[in-house]
Amino acid sequence: MKTELHIVGGGMAGSEAAWQAASMGVPVVIHEMRPKVGTFAHRTGNLGEMVCSNSFRSDDDEQNAVGLLHWEMMHAGGLIMRTAHAHRLPAGGALAVDRDPFAQAVTDALTAHPNVRVSHEEVTELPTDGHWIFATGPLTSTALGAAIQAETGAERLAFFDAIAPIVYADTIDMDIAWRQSRYDKGETEAERTAYINCPMTREQYDAFIDALLAADKTEFHEGETAGYFDGCLPIEVMAERGRETLRHGPMKPVGLTNPHDPEHKPWAVVQLRRDNALGTLYNIVGFQTKMKYGAQKDVFRMIPGLGEANFARLGGIHRNTFLNSPTLLDERMRLRTRPNIRFAGQVTGVEGYVESAAMGLIAGRMAASEILDQDLPVVPQDTAHGALMHHISGGAEAKTFQPMNVNFGLFRPLDGIRGGRRGRRDRYKAYTDRAKAAWTEWLHAQRASRAAE
Numbered sequence: 001m002k003t004e005l006h007i008v009g010g011g012m013a014g015s016e017a018a019w020q021a022a023s024m025g026v027p028v029v030i031h032e033m034r035p036k037v038g039t040f041a042h043r044t045g046n047l048g049e050m051v052c053s054n055s056f057r058s059d060d061d062e063q064n065a066v067g068l069l070h071w072e073m074m075h076a077g078g079l080i081m082r083t084a085h086a087h088r089l090p091a092g093g094a095l096a097v098d099r100d101p102f103a104q105a106v107t108d109a110l111t112a113h114p115n116v117r118v119s120h121e122e123v124t125e126l127p128t129d130g131h132w133i134f135a136t137g138p139l140t141s142t143a144l145g146a147a148i149q150a151e152t153g154a155e156r157l158a159f160f161d162a163i164a165p166i167v168y169a170d171t172i173d174m175d176i177a178w179r180q181s182r183y184d185k186g187e188t189e190a191e192r193t194a195y196i197n198c199p200m201t202r203e204q205y206d207a208f209i210d211a212l213l214a215a216d217k218t219e220f221h222e223g224e225t226a227g228y229f230d231g232c233l234p235i236e237v238m239a240e241r242g243r244e245t246l247r248h249g250p251m252k253p254v255g256l257t258n259p260h261d262p263e264h265k266p267w268a269v270v271q272l273r274r275d276n277a278l279g280t281l282y283n284i285v286g287f288q289t290k291m292k293y294g295a296q297k298d299v300f301r302m303i304p305g306l307g308e309a310n311f312a313r314l315g316g317i318h319r320n321t322f323l324n325s326p327t328l329l330d331e332r333m334r335l336r337t338r339p340n341i342r343f344a345g346q347v348t349g350v351e352g353y354v355e356s357a358a359m360g361l362i363a364g365r366m367a368a369s370e371i372l373d374q375d376l377p378v379v380p381q382d383t384a385h386g387a388l389m390h391h392i393s394g395g396a397e398a399k400t401f402q403p404m405n406v407n408f409g410l411f412r413p414l415d416g417i418r419g420g421r422r423g424r425r426d427r428y429k430a431y432t433d434r435a436k437a438a439w440t441e442w443l444h445a446q447r448a449s450r451a452a453e
């Protein structure tokens with residue numbers, strides 16, 4: 001009898017992982033706690049339930065990184081994408097779906113598969129033997145969260161994200177901003193110039209605070225607690241506490257000299273910190289926020305130097321269980337301390353239905369290959385799947401690690417392609433062409449190695 005693969009969680013990642021492994025001939029048991037044990041966001045006992053919006057976002061596989069992930073998943077026989085297309089609703093360029101028939105179809109496909117068994121139970125421990133994938137998502141049950149923390153250390157499993165907006169470095173206006181760490185601290189030139197600084201005059205600061213106070217904010221979901229607030233206050237809450245609070249907090253102008261105007265001390269300074277090893281992404285330090293997405297763009301573009309900024313992701317604060325993956329997972333998504341356990345989906349520090357399903361696709365293939373003793377070539381870094389995987393398993397800054405959507409800032413830059421906003425269309429097309437070629441080659445290599453056995 002072949003070894004079974006156990007998958008905990010039958011959401012986006014667990015369902016896709018199960019489908020991939022079962023399709024490769026591996027017997028799979030999905031352990032899903034719903035409907036016996038619920039979460040505050042799920043409503044049914046179905047596999048693949050969408051907890052909020054019914055959109056898989058852009059379906060443009062030439063100009064959009066999420067659309068590229070769609071394309072890659074479709075070409076890998078992905079269940080989530082195939083079912084999404086079958087239940088598509090009209091939504092312009094977005095892939096929106098009829099959520100209940102979608103989840104029902106995912107459930108039916110998996111329960112009908114001869115290699116899949118579904119067991120409705122909560123798993124509360126990390127098993128010491130067998131092959132396991134944990135895909136328990138942002139709302140991982142409390143008992144399992146405690147077991148994971150016992151293994152990883154409390155500080156390496158977070159229960160909330162506090163995401164500051166992330167900007168594409170090449171859209172920051174460096175004729176206004178400059179690179180410098182506070183008090184020029186650091187041993188090396190790279191450390192002394194680690195931050196990008198955006199200066200504000202008193203008038204600009206006042207207008208910024210007014211806009212922050214007036215901006216539309218999102219409410220917490222019912223059942224989400226706000227008890228995490230200490231230490232990661234949203235900037236608009238800081239501004240509500242007093243107009244000067246930010247100027248004495250994340251926007252303090254001390255220890256910095258503006259080389260574009262050294263005679264004048266800025267009234268306030270917004271700092272951006274490098275967010276990935278490639279240096280293509282910068283987060284706005286201390287700017288976690290509950291402002292609505294549209295409002296965030298308007299307010300943050302008031303910051304001098306960010307007038308033309310493009311955002312790789314906007315800020316947010318949510319209930320979200322996720323690992324510090326860069327320190328905990330190896331390049332095959334296994335827990336370094338317990339290689340019989342893989343993690344997949346949102347709990348690995350990706351964000352969104354599509355990204356979670358994509359990480360499930362890879363984890364399912366990796367686990368199945370291991371059980372079948374087949375060689376699985378390394379996922380190419382130039383694909384959307386590879387870029388995301390590389391980010392969570394080592395490319396991201398571990399100290400400030402927060403969940404990430406797929407975006408072109410995670411891709412290795414291309415030589416000879418124009419940077420900045422103007423070269424964007426050509427650059428994105430070149431990224432997606434390169435990714436599609438690498439993904440196709442990766443899939444072919446797996447088919448060839450299976451055929452040879």
Ligand SMILES: Cc1cc2nc3c(=O)[nH]c(=O)nc-3n(C[C@H](O)[C@H](O)[C@H](O)COP(=O)(O)OP(=O)(O)OC[C@H]3O[C@@H](n4cnc5c(N)ncnc54)[C@H](O)[C@@H]3O)c2cc1C
Pocket residue numbers: 008009010011012013014031032033034039041042049051052053054121122123124135136137138139140141144221319344345346347351352353354356357
């Ligand atoms: C309130 C809320 C709103 C969101 N809105 C959106 C949105 O609009 N768009 C978007 O793209 N993303 C959204 N997300 C993020 C979304 O959750 C993920 O994108 C996606 O669902 C993650 O997929 P996953 O498979 O990792 O987790 P999930 O889809 O959540 O699946 C995890 C599964 O594991 C099960 N489980 C948990 N613990 C255990 C256990 N101990 N034993 C057995 N089973 C267990 C859960 O019941 C669940 O079915 C939202 C998240 C939350 C919390």
